[in-house]
Amino acid sequence: MLVFGETGQLARELRLLAPDAVFLGRSQADLSDPESCAKAIRDHRPQIVINAAAYTAVDRAEEQPDIARLVNADAPAAMAHACAELGIPLLHVSTDYVFDGSGDQPRDETCPTGPLGVYGATKLAGEAAIAASGARHVILRTSWVFSAFGANFVKTMLRLGAERDRLTIVADQIGGPTPAVDIAQALLVIARTMLAQPDRPGGIYHFSGAPDLSWADFARRIFAQAGLSPEVVDIPSSGYPTPARRPANSRLDCSRIKDDFGISRPDWRKGLAKVIRDAGVGA
Numbered sequence: 001m002l003v004f005g006e007t008g009q010l011a012r013e014l015r016l017l018a019p020d021a022v023f024l025g026r027s028q029a030d031l032s033d034p035e036s037c038a039k040a041i042r043d044h045r046p047q048i049v050i051n052a053a054a055y056t057a058v059d060r061a062e063e064q065p066d067i068a069r070l071v072n073a074d075a076p077a078a079m080a081h082a083c084a085e086l087g088i089p090l091l092h093v094s095t096d097y098v099f100d101g102s103g104d105q106p107r108d109e110t111c112p113t114g115p116l117g118v119y120g121a122t123k124l125a126g127e128a129a130i131a132a133s134g135a136r137h138v139i140l141r142t143s144w145v146f147s148a149f150g151a152n153f154v155k156t157m158l159r160l161g162a163e164r165d166r167l168t169i170v171a172d173q174i175g176g177p178t179p180a181v182d183i184a185q186a187l188l189v190i191a192r193t194m195l196a197q198p199d200r201p202g203g204i205y206h207f208s209g210a211p212d213l214s215w216a217d218f219a220r221r222i223f224a225q226a227g228l229s230p231e232v233v234d235i236p237s238s239g240y241p242t243p244a245r246r247p248a249n250s251r252l253d254c255s256r257i258k259d260d261f262g263i264s265r266p267d268w269r270k271g272l273a274k275v276i277r278d279a280g281v282g283a
Contacts, residue, residue, distance in 0.1 A: 001191065002046035004029060004037065004079070005053035009147040010093065013184035014052055022046065031055075031071040034078035041082040048191050049083055050091045051076055054123070058097070059243040061118040072122035077129030084135035089194045089202065091187055096143040096175060096208070098124040101247025104174070106212075108253035109141075109204045117244035127204070138190050138202040140183070140257075143250045144209070144218075146271070147180035148278040157219050158279055161228035171216035171234035175250025176208030179271025183207065186263050193261055205260070206252040209268030221269070226276045 001018060005011030006025030015023055022044060029040040031053055041049060055061060055071035076092055083090040097120030098113045115121040130137050146154040154177075160167055186207055194200055213221075216234045223230060237246065257263045 002041065002044050002049045004031065004049070004051045007150075008053060009145055009150045009152065009180040010052040010183055012149045013147060013181045014050065014187070017181075017184050017188060031075040032067060034070065034075040037075050038078040038082040041079060041086065041088070045086060046088065048089045048091065048195060049079060050187055050191065051079055052093060054093065055119070058117065058119045058246075061122065062243045065118045065122070068118050068122045069125065072119070073125035073129055076126040077133065080130040080133035080135045080137065083137075084133050089136040089138070089191075090130065091138050091140065091190060091194075092126070092130055093183065093187075094127055094139050094141045095120065095123050096141060096247060096250040096252055098127065098141065099247055099249075101173075101249045103249050104251075105249075106251040106253035107206070107249075109206060109256055116247060119244060136194065136202050138194065139204045140187065140190070141204065141206050141252065142178050142183055142208055143175045143252060144177040145180050145183065146177060146275065148275045149180070153177075153215070153218070154222055154272065154275055155279070157222045158226055158228075158276070161223050161226065161230050164230050166231045166233065167219065168233045168235045168239065169216040169219045170237050170240050171214045172236050173246055173248050173250065174212055174214050176210055176212045176252060176265070177218055177268040177272070178207070178209040179266060179268055179275070181274075182209065182266035182271060186257070186261075189263055190261055205257040206254045207257050207263065208252045208254060208265065209271065210265040212251050222272065222276075225269075225272055
């Protein structure tokens with residue numbers, strides 16, 4: 001197994017679960033140089049490829065659309081074409097940001113897309129390029145990823161919750177927080193299945209943690225589990241303006257991945273408890 005990504009949240013969880021895989025960081029395969037990614041696949045000739053790397057700086061992407069497109073669209077396209085040439089399955093991670101966030105119902109894989117910013121648009125372009133490449137593939141859309149590694153909402157809240165008595169948190173964006181370790185485990189189940197069943201076509205799947213809730217309520221749960229007690233004040237998205245618009249509705253219908261691969265939505269509360277323990281925080 002060849003994995004693009006080495007230091008990100010997902011790649012680090014994959015390394016713990018699949019230490020025998022080959023992990024490529026930027027020095028071995030720079031996603032801003034798509035041809036280097038295709039060359040790495042041709043040189044290593046693995047049985048399966050996982051792309052666990054992406055340009056995920058949502059706000060910065062508004063200022064760097066060309067780099068975001070190289071990493072999120074052109075590099076996956078190059079990977080997919082190399083995989084198609086060699087008959088290798090490609091697993092690729094995408095995002096709820098491909099949707100416009102309207103409504104209040106979970107989106108399934110057939111729902112119309114409509115990204116609100118550069119990040120979502122480039123991720124959607126990557127999905128389209130992979131689908132058009134002819135490679136066997138699985139695109140895994142997920143949301144609100146967190147872990148003990150890197151920068152994420154949980155780690156930010158643990159830091160701020162220990163420093164401040166009062167925090168204002170957006171309460172009108174709803175989604176499913178997803179532990180990176182659960183995404184890694186799901187990818188490995190899918191990888192084994194794709195290798196064992198060469199005729200399985202793949203496609204797009206949704207995978208996010210349960211239950212769905214707002215960022216403000218997620219913050220309250222983080223503080224409660226960590227034994228922290230700042231006051232959380234609900235605010236609308238308009239009260240916390242950002243360069244890139246966020247989807248208000250990030251709920252994902254994850255029934256297809258359950259039906260096809262037997263993978264259920266993870267309870268993010270269990271993953272949260274582990275991250276808090278790993279961070280050494282708690283009452």
